[in-house]
Amino acid sequence: MSDYAVEALNIVRTFKDGEVRALNDVTLQVPRGEVFGLLGPNGSGKTTMIRILSTILKPTSGVAMVNGIDVVKHPDAVRRSIGLAGQYATVDENLTGFENLRMIGLLNHLDKSFVIKRSHELLEQFGLSDAANRTTKTYSGGMRRRLDLGAALVANPPLLFLDEPTTGLDPQSRQDLWGIIEGLVEGGTTVLLTTQYLEEADRLAKQLVVLDHGKIIAEGTSQELKTRLGSTVLSVTFATTDDARRGGELIGDLSPMPAIIEGTVVDLTVDRGPALAADALRRLDNAGITLVGLALREPSLDDVFLNLTGHKAEDVSGLDADVVTSGRRAKKAHT
Amino acid sequence: MSVTSVPVHSSKSSLRWAVSDVLTIARRNLLALVRIPTALVFAVIQPVMFVLLFRYIFGGVIKIPHIPYVDFLIPGILVQTTIFGAVGTAIGLAEDLQRGLIERFRALPMARIAVLGGRTVADFTRNIGVVIIITFVGMAVGFRPSGSVVSYIQACLLMLIFAYCLSWGFAFVGLAAPNSETAQAMTFPLIFPLTFASSIFVQPSKMPGWLQGFAEHQPVSECATAVRGLMLGTAHGDATWITLAWAIGAVAILAPLATAQYRKVA
Numbered sequence: 001m002s003d004y005a006v007e008a009l010n011i012v013r014t015f016k017d018g019e020v021r022a023l024n025d026v027t028l029q030v031p032r033g034e035v036f037g038l039l040g041p042n043g044s045g046k047t048t049m050i051r052i053l054s055t056i057l058k059p060t061s062g063v064a065m066v067n068g069i070d071v072v073k074h075p076d077a078v079r080r081s082i083g084l085a086g087q088y089a090t091v092d093e094n095l096t097g098f099e100n101l102r103m104i105g106l107l108n109h110l111d112k113s114f115v116i117k118r119s120h121e122l123l124e125q126f127g128l129s130d131a132a133n134r135t136t137k138t139y140s141g142g143m144r145r146r147l148d149l150g151a152a153l154v155a156n157p158p159l160l161f162l163d164e165p166t167t168g169l170d171p172q173s174r175q176d177l178w179g180i181i182e183g184l185v186e187g188g189t190t191v192l193l194t195t196q197y198l199e200e201a202d203r204l205a206k207q208l209v210v211l212d213h214g215k216i217i218a219e220g221t222s223q224e225l226k227t228r229l230g231s232t233v234l235s236v237t238f239a240t241t242d243d244a245r246r247g248g249e250l251i252g253d254l255s256p257m258p259a260i261i262e263g264t265v266v267d268l269t270v271d272r273g274p275a276l277a278a279d280a281l282r283r284l285d286n287a288g289i290t291l292v293g294l295a296l297r298e299p300s301l302d303d304v305f306l307n308l309t310g311h312k313a314e315d316v317s318g319l320d321a322d323v324v325t326s327g328r329r330a331k332k333a334h335t
Numbered sequence: 336m337s338v339t340s341v342p343v344h345s346s347k348s349s350l351r352w353a354v355s356d357v358l359t360i361a362r363r364n365l366l367a368l369v370r371i372p373t374a375l376v377f378a379v380i381q382p383v384m385f386v387l388l389f390r391y392i393f394g395g396v397i398k399i400p401h402i403p404y405v406d407f408l409i410p411g412i413l414v415q416t417t418i419f420g421a422v423g424t425a426i427g428l429a430e431d432l433q434r435g436l437i438e439r440f441r442a443l444p445m446a447r448i449a450v451l452g453g454r455t456v457a458d459f460t461r462n463i464g465v466v467i468i469i470t471f472v473g474m475a476v477g478f479r480p481s482g483s484v485v486s487y488i489q490a491c492l493l494m495l496i497f498a499y500c501l502s503w504g505f506a507f508v509g510l511a512a513p514n515s516e517t518a519q520a521m522t523f524p525l526i527f528p529l530t531f532a533s534s535i536f537v538q539p540s541k542m543p544g545w546l547q548g549f550a551e552h553q554p555v556s557e558c559a560t561a562v563r564g565l566m567l568g569t570a571h572g573d574a575t576w577i578t579l580a581w582a583i584g585a586v587a588i589l590a591p592l593a594t595a596q597y598r599k600v601a
Contacts, residue, residue, distance in 0.1 A: 054442040079444040090435040094367035106359045107445040109352055135370060151439075 004065075005159045005190040006030035006053060011062035013048050013214075022048040023059075024214040030192050030207075032158075035185055037205025037222075038194040039305070045214040046194035047087075050163045053192070054084045067159055080108075083152030087164035091147050093137040097128050100136060100147060105154040115154065122150040126180065142173030149180065160184065162193045166200060178203060198302050212309045226299050233303055234268045234277055236284075237293035247289050251280040257307050264292070269299060269307055353446035360453020361460065364427060368461055374423065378461055382416040382469050389536060390476045397537055402567065406480070409473035410490070410563040411535035416469055417462045417498035418530055418555065421505035422522045424458045428509030429518035432600060451506055451597055459499045466491050482568030490565035493578060497558045500582040503589035510596040529555045534563075554581035 006028060013023040023045045030036040038046045051057040053066055055075035064071045067081040091100050098119055105115030123132045126146040136144060145165060152160055162181070166174040181204060185191055195201050201208055202222045210218040210225070218225055236251070238244040241264055248266045252259040254276050260267040270276045277296060284291060347355065368374050389397075389408050399407040431437045431450070440450055470478075470491075480487055505522060512518035532550045533539070539550035550556060558578045564571025 051438075056438055056441045076444050079442055082442065084439065084442045086435065086439070090439040092363060092367070092436060093434075094370045095363060099363070099366065103359055103363050104439075104443065107356060107440065107443045107449070109347075109355075109444055 003031065004029045005032045006036075006064070006066055006192060008049070008053065008064040009062055011049065011052060011064060012060045013045075013052060013057065014060045018060075021214050023052075025062075026211070026214070026216055028209060030190065032190050033185070033188055034206045035181065035191040035193055035204045037201040037208040038192065038211060039196070039198065039201045039205075039208055040194075040211035041196055043213075044211040046196075046211055047163055048214075049211075050084070050086075050161050050192070050194055054082055054161050055079055080155070081157055081159060083155065083157040083160045085145075085148045085152040085160070085162050085165060087167045091136045091139075091144055091151065094135055096133050096135055097123055097139070097143075097147050097150075098132045101151055101154055104151040108155040110155060118154055118156075119150075122153060126150050127176075140173075142169055142176065145169060145173065145177060146180070149177070153184075158188070159190045159192070162191060164194055164196065166195070166197065174200075198300060198305060202300070210305065210308060217308050218304075225304050232270055233297050233299045234270050234280060235293075235295045235297060236266045236268075236280065236291060238264045238266070239290055239292050240264060243289050246287070247284055250283050250287055250289075254279060260306060267303065269303060349446075353448060353452075356446040356449035357452035357456055359445075360449050361457040362453075364454055364457035365460060367427075368423075368457070378420065378423065378465055379468055381419070382412060382465060383472050385412055385415065386469065386472055386476060393536075399538065403477070405473070405477045406567055407563065408536065409469070409478040409480075410566045411559050412473070413466055413469055413491075414494050414497075414555065414559045414562055415530045415535050416465055417494050418501060419526065420458050420462045420465065420498060421502040422519065422526065423461070424454055424502045425505040425509035425512070425518045425522050426515045427454055427458075428506055429512045429515040432510065433514050447597075448594070451503075451593055455499060455502050455506060458502055459495060462495055462498055466495065480566040480568075482566050486565040486568065490562040493565070493575060494558055494562050497554075497578055497582045500586035500589070503586055503593045506593040507589060507596050510593065510600055529553065534559045554578065554585070557581060 007030075008026065008028040011023050011026045011028075012021070014021050026045070026049060028036075028038075028049070038049060040046050048057065052059050053064055053071060055071050055078050058072055066078045069077045069081065071078050091097075092103070095103065101119035101122060102115055105119060106112065110118070120129075120132070123129050126149070128143060128147060128150070131139060131143060136147060139147065149162070149165065152162075165181070166177050169177065178200070181191060181193070191204075193201075193204060206221060208219065208222055208225060209216050234254075236247060238247050244261055244264045244266055248259045248261045251266070251268060255268045255270050257269045268276075268280075274296070277294065281291075281294070368378065386409070389412070390405055394404045394408065397404050428437075428451075431454075437450055446452075482490075504525075508521050508525070509515075509518045512521055532542070532546055533553060534550065534556040539547050539556065542550050554577075557574050558581070560571050561574035561578045563569070564574060
C-alpha cells in the first residue's frame with residue numbers, strides 16, 4: 001500500500017468541450033492520518049478536484065489513486081473506502097436524522113443491524129440524539145452539516161473528503177465542526193479538506209495546497225507558506241483615506257510586494273520588520289503625515305493569498321464561480 | 336471520541352444488492368410523499384377533485400350510449416390519475432438533482448440503477464394506493480363495475496404497468512430539466528394531450544374530425560378502453576394487448592433514454 005491516501009498526478013479537467021479548464025495539471029499527494037488542505041477562492045477548482053477523487057467526475061487526463069485504487073478503473077472500490085461531505089449538506093430534508101444515516105448506511109451495503117447501531121452512535125457523537133426523529137427540514141445549518149458529516153462517516157471510511165465543510169456557518173457551529181474534524185484525525189482518519197477560509201486551513205491542515213484558476217500556485221505547511229512570503233506584516237493606520245494613499249506611496253518601495261491599501265490601513269509585507277518600521281516612520285514623519293496606529297504582525301493566510309495571487313481570497317470573479325457549478329447544474333440556487 | 340463500531344459489510348450478490356438499493360431509495364421517496372403535504376394533495380386530492388368535477392359538474396351534459404356516465408368516467412379517471420403520477424417522477428428527480436442528493440449517491444458504492452429504479456418503484460407503489468382510494472371514491476359517487484373482481488384487478492394491474500412504463504419518459508424529463516419547477520412545466524404539454532385528447536372523459540367520436548384519429552388510437556385511449564372493458568365486463572377487442580405492446584415499446588425506448596440522461600447529468 002502506498003504511503004499516501006491520495007495520489008493525483010497531472011489532473012486536468014475541462015468543461016464545455018475544453019473551453020473551460022477547471023483543473024490544469026494538478027498534482028497532489030495526501031499523506032495518511034492528517035488533514036490536508038486545498039485552499040482557494042470560488043472557482044479555483046477545489047470542488048472539481050474533490051469530485052474527481054470521489055469518483056463523481058472523471059478527469060479529462062491524469063491519474064488519481066485513492067487509498068491505492070485507481071478512481072477511473074475501480075470507482076466502486078474507491079467508493080467503499082471514502083466518505084464525502086459537501087458544502088451543500090446534502091441530507092434529505094424529508095427524512096429524519098436517523099433515517100438519513102440509515103439510508104446512507106444501507107446504500108453503503110453495510111449490515112442492517114450494524115447500520116442502526118452506527119447511526120445512533122453517530123447521532124450521539126454529534127449531539128443530534130434529541131433531533132434524531134425530527135425531519136432534517138427543521139434542522140439548523142450547523143445541525144445539517146453535522147448530520148452530513150455523520151452520513152459520510154457511517155461506513156467508517158479511512159479517508160474523508162470535506163468540501164467546504166463550514167461555508168456559511170456561524171462561528172460557534174464552525175468551532176464545533178472543527179473540533180469534530182480534529183477528533184476524527186486523532187482517531188486515524190485522513191481528511192482532505194477544501195476551504196476558502198484561510199483561518200480554517202491554518203487551524204486544521206498540516207499541509208496546504210493553494211489553488212487559483214485550476215493551478216497550484218503554492219504548497220507547503222502553512223508556516224512554510226508564511227515564511228516564504230515575508231516574515232512580518234507592517235500595518236499602518238492613518239487618519240484619513242487620503243493620508244493612507246499618500247503614505248502607501250511613500251513607504252511602498254520598502255517591500256518587494258505591493259502595498260495593500262484598504263481604507264485608512266496600509267499593509268506591507270516585509271522581511272526585516274523592526275528596521276523597516278523605523279524607516280517607514282521616518283519617511284511619514286518627514287512628509288508631515290500623522291499616524292493613528294502602527295503594528296507589526298505575523299502574516300495571516302489572507303496576506304499569503306494576496307501576495308500569491310494579487311487578488312484577495314474572497315474576491316470572487318462571478319464568471320469563475322459560475323463555470324464550475326454550471327459544468328453541472330445550478331445547485332446553488334437552492335441553498 | 337466515543338467508541339466506534341467496526342463496519343460489518345453484508346454479503347449479498349450484486350443483483351440482490353441492486354434490488355436492495357432500489358428498495359432503499361423507493362422507501363425514502365415514499366416517506367417523503369407522506370411528509371410533504373403538497374405531494375399528498377397532488378397525489379390524492381387532485382384525482383378526487385376530478386371525480387367530483389366530472390361526475391357532478393360536467394357529467395350532466397355528457398351522454399354515453401348504454402351506460403351511466405359515472406361508469407364510463409371512473410375507469411378513465413383511474414387511468415388519468417396513474418399517468419398524472421408520472422409528473423411526480425419528473426419533479427422528484429429534478430429536485431434530487433438540484434439539491435445535490437444524486438451527487439452524494441454517486442459517491443456511494445450503490446447500484447447505478449437505484450436512483451431511477453427507486454423513484455419509479457416508489458411512484459408505482461403510490462399509484463397502487465391512489466387506485467384503491469379512487470376506486471372507493473368512485474363507488475361512493477355511484478360507480479358500479481359490472482365485471483368480475485378478477486378482471487377489475489387485471490384492469491388495475493394493466494394501467495399500473497402502463498403508467499410505470501410511461502413514467503420512464505417522465506424520469507427523462509425530470510433529469511433534463513434545469514430545476515423542479517421547469518420539470519413540472521415541461522410535463523404538462525406532454526400529459527394534457529395524452530390524457531384529455533383521449534377516451535378518458537368523453538368518446539373521441541364526439542371530437543372534431545381532425546382529432547378523432549389521434550384520440551381514438553393513441554396509447555392512453557387504448558389503455559382506457561381496455562381498463563373500462565375489463566371493469567365493466569364489456570367487449571374491448573384487442574385493447575389489452577395493444578396497451579401492453581405500447582407499454583413494452585415505451586419502456587424499451589424510454590428506460591435507456593432516461594438511463595443515458597442520468598449518466599450524463601449525474
